[in-house]
Amino acid sequence: MLRKILTRLAAGGTVSTGGLALELGIVPTALEAMLARLAALGYVEELTAALAAACPDGELKSCAGCAGCGPFPKARVWSLTAHGRGAVTRSVLSPSV
Amino acid sequence: MELSAADLNPGEYAKVRKLTGGRNYIARLAALGFTIGVPIKVMRKNASGPMLVSLRGTLIALGYGEAAGIQVNRFEAAEETSPIPGNAGYSIALAGQPNVGKSTVFNLLTGMNQHVGNWTGKTVDQKSGSFVYGKTEYKIVDLPGSYSLSANSEEELIAREYILTEHPDLVVAVVDAATLERNLYLVAELLLLPAPVLLALNMMDVAEKEGIKIEPAVLEKAIGIPVVPMSASRGQGVAELKAAIEAMLQRKMPYQPNRPTILPTHQPILDSIEDMIAAYVPETYPTDWVALKLLEGDEVLSALMKSRLPEEEWKTVDATLYKHEDAVLDIAGARYQWTGRMVRAAVVEPSISRAGFTTRADRVLTHPIIGIAVLFLLMGGVFALTFSIGAPIQKYLGLFIGGFGNVVRGWASSPPWLGELLAGGVLGGLGMVLTFLPILAIFYFALGLLEDTGYMARAAYLSDRLMHLMGLHGKSFMPIVLGFGCNVPAVLGTRIIESKKSRLQTALLVPFVPCSARLAVVSILAPLFFGPNAFLVTWGLVGANMIILVGLGLILHRFAFEDEHVAFIMELPLYHLPNIKTIGLYVWHNLIDFLKKAGTIILAASLVVWALSYFPTGNIATSYLGLFGQWLEPLSRLLGLPWQVFIALLTSFAAKENTVATLAVLYGDIGVELPAVVSAAAALGLLAFQMLFIPCVGTIAAIKQETKSIKWTIFSVGLMIFLSFGAAFAIYQIGSLF
DSSP, X not given: OXXXXXXXXXXXXXXXXXXXXXXXXXXXXXXXXXXXXXXXXXXXXXXXXXXXXHSTTSSOOOOTTTOOSTTTTTSOEEEEOHHHXXXXXXXXXXXXX | OOOBGGGOOTTOEEEEEXXXXXXXXXXXXXXXXXXXXXXXXXXXXXXXXXXXXXXXXXXXXXXXXHHHXXXXXXXXXXXXXXXXXXXXXXXXXXXXXXXSSHHHHHXXXXXTOEEEXXXXXXXXXXXXXXXXXXXXXXXXXXXXXXXXXXXXXXXXHHHHHHHHHHOOSEEEEEEXXXXXXXXXXXXXXXXXXXXXXXXXXXXXXXXXXXXXXXXXXXXXXXXXXXXXXXXXXXXXXXXXXXXXXXHHHTTOXXXXXXXOOOOGGGHHHXXXXXXXXXXXXXXXXXXXXXXXXXXXXXXXXXXXXXXXXXXXXXXXXXXXXXXXXXXXXXXXXXXXXXXXXXXXXXXXXXXXXXXXXXXXXXXXXXXXXXXXXHHHHHHHHHHHHIIIIIHHHHHHHHHHHHHHHHXXXXXXXXXXXXXXXXXXXIIIIIIHHHTTHHHHHHHHHHHHHHHHHTHHHHHHHHHHXXXXXXXXXXXXXXXXXXXXXXXXXXXXXXXXXXXXXXXXXHHHHGGGSOOHHHHHHHHHHHHHHHGGGHHHHHHHHHHHHHHHHHHHHHHHHHHTOOOOOOOEEEOOOOOOOOOHHHHHHHHHHHHHHHHHHIIIIIHHHHHHHHHHHHTTTSOGGGSHHHHHHHHHHHHHHHTTOOHHHHHHHHHTTTOTTHHHHXXXXXXXXXXXXXXXXXXXXXXXXXXXXXXXXXXXXXXXXXXXHHHOOHXXXXXXXXXXXXXXXXXXXXXXXXXXXX
């Protein structure tokens, strides 16, 4: 299942968590848990967390008057890391393990 | 020579040192109560038939094969001050992910009998306590909340180390029934450890409220361990939990856990790793568990085994692990498949109503063509609402401020400049800006409404498609979307882009994203010149701004962007009814912050502008500002603007709202005066200039900080001046022909 997520990301295009969960036949909360696991393992990164680190306050919390966070505190975004891209390549080369 | 329970004679005491054998076998022994450190006494041993062992006040019949797998250390009865007591007490570990109500369960079980300290050498709190049920005391330790038993955090390490080294008699896993599939991952890991596990299915009330129906009996049968439904926050299920704990520890409940398995292709690899490390695994750790964790890439255990194995042997192990470095995907994936099977077995009616509406709505709202059209329509709607409600209120407030200003002039007529300072500088500048609070309130209300319903996430999702038009396939879309709120965090956000070139080019594009401050000022000025057509004009300006942004992006992409092609998974939260309180707070906080800005930057700018426009002569045409303005006039005339308006545009460098304040200081009643001196074409150019000019000094500072280059900062400023002036010039010159 986790490999399927990485493979889907490597295929390109932006997909919503709802859409991907439907594709994989799981509920969105399960997908989010898997994405958190993949992020902990270094295969994907959560970009909203990286954005938060860039914010002077250290978190995206729609500070009064800043309005700079826009949709992102509620809408997290994930992408493959280099390690994740490598895993997809390795899967293609050695599909049995 | 290793001693096993089979070697003991009747009447001998020993303590369990290690359990050997397969995982299922060890788990069965553990379920019987044979855990590391527990004392036993051999009661009977015959040549044939099972041997009888006293353990925790209970007699257990063991076959000799079973007894041989229990390695023990003898001790003399004299070492104990009393014989093995009938009810020696039990130790329980409370485990669970964060926010599952574990602390509530702990508090309900222990009441006042609890102690808070620290885990040795750690900063994490340790809560321990006890409770008595029947005649037995149960000591309970509340483990830190952890999502799994990997070495990802201090909390997870503490949790697993406690279970492995302290050998609790039972682990109570507290899970949130409303997010069962996510929570069961930890249970999947706990089942791999020797200690028996009991599932406390908490927050049943929350699950019920969300329409999720769970059948605990079915879940119990599926997982093979006892399941106790609870609503700890309501005090429900505690008595049942205590009864289940007692029954479990007295082996009155069936315990046949259905554990997740690994891929058949991984089993030989696991077996080979186990063989290589078996002699070096610390006694308290199950060898097969350590082998599995090594295959998962557990850094802490890898370091531990590396330090314990001879170098050459570790190299062999390491080579095997490296060859299968992604095995963790399959191991963790198998656990998720297991949790999925458990949930599908036991969850009868998951809540789909809100999810179903969201899915149906998103078919339209995230459609590549319809979605973008709806986005533009909604933006137009925001402006229409702002002008139709806010503008009339602003008009009356403006009349009031203007009238009040005349009164103040009369009061403070000596010296003459005092009245002018108060009426023209303070009330004229700052006061006039404050009259636009109704417009800002409506504007932020509309934005807050869109955000609170969950729509803004869809806007971000659609933005990614727009970014593709600009040739931006990578992470640049996120800082650019941030720019619609404020350009400063957007520039800072370019940090997430790995490529230096792409980072620079995104930083150059961000200042052209229409931020909320620019939109607010344009919303304030547009009605002055265009009346009821203001929303069409504003809407059109935003559309044109987006076209310029796309065009600039394409140019930069053609000459310098690298083609990253990064794919994203974006969370689109469920749509929900807006919460008026949340929106109210959003509007309130934004207005308060605007007032703070008004009271500082805008007031300061207003006073400076007033002073420069009054002194030395009291006549604006011959004031310091007037002399400077007349020097700039050739430039401002190219845009069809009087120098006063041009000065006002330049003051927006400090804060966008300064444009309005400066105009009010220099003209007084801008609603009457401005349309008389600025033609429609020039007004449109003025608004376009406002949209494309330097956002604010904060953005420039952020560009300098992120690019670390004065050269590129100057280039960016120059680009903004060139485009804003060029657009205003073109609009005025072409518009004047009609």
